[in-house]
Amino acid sequence: MRAAPHSPLEATSASKWFAGSVVIAYAVLSLIPLVWIFMTSFRTPNDAIAYPPKVITQPSLIGYVNLFTTRSRVGADELAALPPATTWYESLVRDQQMILAGPSRFKDRYINSLAIGFGSTLLSVVLGTLAAYAFSRFRVPAKSDLLFFILSTRMMPPIAIAIPVYLMYRQLGLNDTYTGLILLYTVVNLSLAVWLLQGFMDEIPREYEEAAMVDGYTRWQAFLKVVLPQAATGIATTAIFCLIFAWNEYAFALLLTSGTAQTSPPFIPTIIGEGGLDWPAMAAGTTLFLLPVLVFTVLLRKHLLRGVTFGAIRK
Amino acid sequence: MKPRFFMQWRQPAVAAAVSQEAAGSAPPASALAPAKGHKPVHQGLSDRALAWLFVGPTIVLLLAFNIFPLLWTIYLSFTNFRANKPNAEISWVGISNYQRVLGDEAIWLNMRTTAHFLCWSIVLELLLGFALALLLNRRFRTHSFWSTAILLPMMLAPAVVGTFWKYFFEPQYGIFNYIVSFFGGPEKFTMLGDVNLSPWAIVLVDTWMWTPYVMLILLAGLRSIPPYLYEAAEIDRASEWTKFWRITVPMVMPFIILALLFRSIENFKMFDLVDQLTNGGPGSVTELASIHLKREAFEKWRTGYASALAIILFVAIYGMSLVTVRFLDKVKQR
Numbered sequence: 001m002r003a004a005p006h007s008p009l010e011a012t013s014a015s016k017w018f019a020g021s022v023v024i025a026y027a028v029l030s031l032i033p034l035v036w037i038f039m040t041s042f043r044t045p046n047d048a049i050a051y052p053p054k055v056i057t058q059p060s061l062i063g064y065v066n067l068f069t070t071r072s073r074v075g076a077d078e079l080a081a082l083p084p085a086t087t088w089y090e091s092l093v094r095d096q097q098m099i100l101a102g103p104s105r106f107k108d109r110y111i112n113s114l115a116i117g118f119g120s121t122l123l124s125v126v127l128g129t130l131a132a133y134a135f136s137r138f139r140v141p142a143k144s145d146l147l148f149f150i151l152s153t154r155m156m157p158p159i160a161i162a163i164p165v166y167l168m169y170r171q172l173g174l175n176d177t178y179t180g181l182i183l184l185y186t187v188v189n190l191s192l193a194v195w196l197l198q199g200f201m202d203e204i205p206r207e208y209e210e211a212a213m214v215d216g217y218t219r220w221q222a223f224l225k226v227v228l229p230q231a232a233t234g235i236a237t238t239a240i241f242c243l244i245f246a247w248n249e250y251a252f253a254l255l256l257t258s259g260t261a262q263t264s265p266p267f268i269p270t271i272i273g274e275g276g277l278d279w280p281a282m283a284a285g286t287t288l289f290l291l292p293v294l295v296f297t298v299l300l301r302k303h304l305l306r307g308v309t310f311g312a313i314r315k
Numbered sequence: 316m317k318p319r320f321f322m323q324w325r326q327p328a329v330a331a332a333v334s335q336e337a338a339g340s341a342p343p344a345s346a347l348a349p350a351k352g353h354k355p356v357h358q359g360l361s362d363r364a365l366a367w368l369f370v371g372p373t374i375v376l377l378l379a380f381n382i383f384p385l386l387w388t389i390y391l392s393f394t395n396f397r398a399n400k401p402n403a404e405i406s407w408v409g410i411s412n413y414q415r416v417l418g419d420e421a422i423w424l425n426m427r428t429t430a431h432f433l434c435w436s437i438v439l440e441l442l443l444g445f446a447l448a449l450l451l452n453r454r455f456r457t458h459s460f461w462s463t464a465i466l467l468p469m470m471l472a473p474a475v476v477g478t479f480w481k482y483f484f485e486p487q488y489g490i491f492n493y494i495v496s497f498f499g500g501p502e503k504f505t506m507l508g509d510v511n512l513s514p515w516a517i518v519l520v521d522t523w524m525w526t527p528y529v530m531l532i533l534l535a536g537l538r539s540i541p542p543y544l545y546e547a548a549e550i551d552r553a554s555e556w557t558k559f560w561r562i563t564v565p566m567v568m569p570f571i572i573l574a575l576l577f578r579s580i581e582n583f584k585m586f587d588l589v590d591q592l593t594n595g596g597p598g599s600v601t602e603l604a605s606i607h608l609k610r611e612a613f614e615k616w617r618t619g620y621a622s623a624l625a626i627i628l629f630v631a632i633y634g635m636s637l638v639t640v641r642f643l644d645k646v647k648q649r
Contacts (some may be wrong), residue, residue, distance in 0.1 A: 016454075019453040020455035023450050023451055024461055027464045027465045028463065036483070049487070051495050053490050086470060130368075130372070130373075134365070134366045138363070138369075139362075140370055150377060154630075155378055155632050155636060156385065158584065159586055159612075159628075160629050163384075163612050164387035164391065165380070167387070184380060186381040187381065190376060194373060248473070263473055297463065301462075301463045305638055311548050315572070
C-alpha cells in the first residue's frame with residue numbers, strides 16, 4: 001500500500017484520537033475470545049466452568065497435561081497404595097484422583113498436520129513456481145483461458161467434489177493416507193500459488209534473465225540462478241499462505257481421514273468427548289494449534305491483501 | 316468470462332514492461348535497442364518445450380483432481396448410485412435426481428437459510444469493515460499494529476473457531492450467557508439451542524471472523540484513491556459529506572464489489588464453521604446447503620441425489636460470480 005503524501009482524510013488530531021480509540025476498542029473486543037481461550041487453557045476444569053466466569057484463576061497446567069495424556073480413574077485407597085509420583089505431570093494427574101494410562105493422540109494429529117501441511121506446501125510451491133514462470137515469460141497457448149480455468153477451480157465447493165474424490169481414494173487406497181491429503185491440498189493450493197507467483201514474477205524485469213542468457217546461461221540456468229533468488233520473497237509468502245490453508249482445512253480432512261492421517265482440525269473438537277467436557281484440554285489444543293498462525297499473521301501482514309484476494313488486488 | 320478485471324489491478328510496472336516489449340519489436344528500433352532485437356540465445360530445451368514442461372504438471376493435477384471429479388459428480392447425479400453399496404448395479408435415472416432436489420421443500424428451506432445467513436453476514440461485514448477501514452485510514456499513531464491485531468481472526472481455522480465459540484455460547488457457564496444476563500438478559504441464555512437465535516449465532520461468529528477481511532480489501536481501496544481528487548474538492552470547498560459520496564464511495568466501489576464477490580463465494584461454500592458450531596441444529600434451522608449435502612452424501616449415502624445437489628450448488632456459485640464480475644466491469648468502466 002502506497003502511503004498518500006498528504007491524504008485529506010488525514011485530518012485533525014482530534015479526529016485521529018477518535019479513529020484511534022474506536023479501532024483499538026474494536027481490536028480489543030475482537031481479540032477477547034482468543035485471549036479467553038488462551039486463559040482457559042491454564043485453568044482447572046472446575047474454574048473453566050465456574051459461573052459467573054472467573055477472569056483471574058490460579059494458573060494450572062492440567063489442561064496441557066490432559067491434552068497430551070490419557071488417564072484412568074482409581075479409588076482413593078488404591079491411589080494411596082501407589083509409590084510416589086515421579087514426574088510433575090504425574091502428580092498433577094494424581095491430584096485429580098487419576099493415574100496416567102498413556103499418551104493421547106494429540107501429538108500424532110499435530111505431527112500429521114505439520115507433515116501434510118509442509119508436504120503439500122512444498123509441492124504446490126514447486127509446481128506453482130514453474131507454472132507461474134511459464135505464464136509470466138513464455139507465450140503459452142490459450143494463456144488467459146488456462147489462467148481462468150486455474151482460478152475457477154477455487155469456486156468449487158469442496159463438498160461438491162468430495163464424493164468422487166472419496167470414491168476415487170477408496171479405489172486407490174488413498175483414504176486416510178498422507179499422500180491422499182497432500183495431493184488434494186496441493187491441487188487446491190495450486191490455483192492460489194500460480195496466481196500469486198505470477199504477480200511476483202511479473203514484477204521481476206525480464207532483462208535480468210535475458211542478460212544472463214546473453215552471457216551463455218541456458219533458460220533453465222537463468223531461471224534457477226537469476227529469477228528464483230529474485231522471487232524468494234514472493235515464494236516465501238506463497239508458501240505461508242499454502243501452509244495456512246493446509247493447516248486449517250477441515251472438510252476434506254473430516255471426510256477422507258479417520259485415524260492414521262487425521263489432522264488437527266477434525267481432531268480438536270473431539271477432545272471434548274473424553275471423560276465429559278474437558279474445556280481446558282480443548283483450549284490447550286486450540287492454543288497450540290493457533291500459535292503458528294499467530295506467528296505467520298505477523299510475518300505476512302504486508303502481503304496479506306495479495307494472498308487473501310488471490311493477487312487480484314496488487315499492492 | 317475472461318480474467319480481465321483481475322489483470323487491471325496489476326502494478327503499472329507490468330504495463331510498462333509490456334509496452335516496452337511491444338516497442339522493442341517495432342521495426343524502426345530506437346537508438347538504444349540492439350540491432351538484432353530481443354530474441355534471446357537458445358540453448359538446451361526450446362522455450363515452447365519448457366513452457367509445456369512447466370505448466371504441464373499443474374494442468375494435469377487440476378484435471379485429475381478437479382475436472383475429473385466434477386465430471387464424475389455430473390455422471391453420478393444422473394444415477395441412483397449409493398457409495399455405501401459399491402457393488403450394487405448403477406442404473407441411469409435421468410433427471411429425476413434433479414427433479415427431486417428442486418422439488419424438495421427442505422432444500423428450498425436450506426437455500427433460504429443459506430441466503431439469509433449470506434445476506435446478513437455480508438451486510439454486517441461490509442458496514443463494519445468499511446467503517447473500520449475509514450478509521451484506520453486516518454493513520455493515527457500505532458495504526459499498523461492495530462490493523463495487524465484486527466486481522467488475526469480471519470487467519471484461524473473455521474472448524475476450530477466453531478468449537479471454541481460453542482464454549483462461549485454454552486448456556487450454563489458460557490461467557491456469552493454471563494454478558495447477556497449482566498446487561499439484564501435472561502438468567503440462562505440459550506443461543507445455540509434456540510430456533511430463532513442460533514442462525515444469528517452463525518452470523519455473529521462469521522462477522523467476527525470475516526470483518527477483518529472486508530476491512531483489508533476496502534483499506535486497499537481507500538489507499539488507492541489519488542489524493543489530488545480530494546485536493547481539487549477542497550479548492551471547490553466541498554463538504555466532507557460531498558467528498559465522501561462523490562469521491563470515496565465511487566472510487567472504492569470496485570473493491571466493495573470484489574469483497575462482496577469473494578465473501579459470497581466463500582459463504583455459499585461455508586461448511587466447517589457451521590458443522591462445528593451448530594451442526595445444522597437445532598432441528599434443521601441452521602442447516603446450510605453444504606451441511607445438507609454432507610448429510611445426504613456421507614450419512615444417508617444417497618450419492619446420486621447428493622451429486623445433483625452439488626452440481627446445482629456449483630452452478631449457483633458460478634452464476635453468482637459471473638453476474639458479479641459483469642457488474643464489476645460495468646462499475647469500472649464508468
